[in-house]
Amino acid sequence: MKPSPGTDAGGGVGAREVSRMLGLTVAQVRAWVRSGLVDPERGPKGELRFSEADLSLLRAARGLAGARIGPRRMERALTKLREQVPEGESIADLEIRAEGSRIVVTDGSARWQPESGQILIDFEEKPIGRLLTLPSGEDRGETAGRRVEAHSWYSRGCELEESDPEEARAAYAKALSSDPRHADSHVNLGRLLHEAGDAAAAEEHYKSALAVRPDDATAAFNLGVALEDLGRDLEAIEAYETAVLLDPAHSDAYFNLAGACERVGRPAAAIRHLKAYRALVRSRSQ
DSSP: OOOOTTSGGGTOBOHHHHHHHHTOOHHHHHHHHHTTSOOOEEOTTSOEEBOHHHHHHHHHHHHHHHTTOOHHHHHHHHHHHHHHSOTTOOGGGOEEEEETTEEEEEOSSOEEETTTTEEEOOOTTOOTTOOOOOOOHHHHHHHHHHHHHHHHHHHHHHHHTTTOHHHHHHHHHHHHHHOTTOHHHHHHHHHHHHHTTOHHHHHHHHHHHHHHOTTOHHHHHHHHHHHHHTTOHHHHHHHHHHHHHHOTTOHHHHHHHHHHHHHTTOHHHHHHHHHHHHHHHHHHHO
16 A cells, blocks of 8 residues: 555655644644644654654544543543554554543554553443454454555545645545545545535535544534535534534634524524624734
């Protein structure tokens, strides 16, 4: 398999590209570098260059922050996780998420808490008399291979977005054919389809992303925009409310909430959300 464009083989990706790929601000990316969560390489001009493992940690940090996991605890857990990944394997192959107050990692065959190293076994709703069989090594390898391939196509799509959006859409579609649960591909493909005028198709991809990653504020916000364009303001309001619940600093979501509430006859709510938007804009300008 060819290495993913824009990753280690090509010298990594820059902070602005990471910001666009993950829906973070450049300031957030640099803050996590300063905290030691990621330790990117430096390019020939001293610029930061992020590997696929760095991207995976930043993606996980974004999700955990949206799930109200405290920054120190999150950084401690992800730092320990780096020590737990065996040599020759990559953090990019892992799924990292919050389950209630727990940080849980899944590699396709096992689930554990990186803070304690404790293995988690799900005993819920297992039919009596059935044996629980773990995936074979071959099955685990196949699953990991599909994830790597999906991430490769996802990275390819990110590289192509500005120069060839149609090819970027095709790359994201190929990522999803390899791994239908690749949430970032759903988000980016949805956005490109929406920009091309297909809000209904975009809606489905945003919902698929949220089904996999319910703490994704970007997917919730984008869903709200698609629903607005489809003339479904009440559903759009629900999506925007989810976005601000996940990310209380999401000023665009507050602004859109104000407009949608005004259209459906909720003037008090519209004023409240507009005030929240203005307060966030003022705080950023200070």
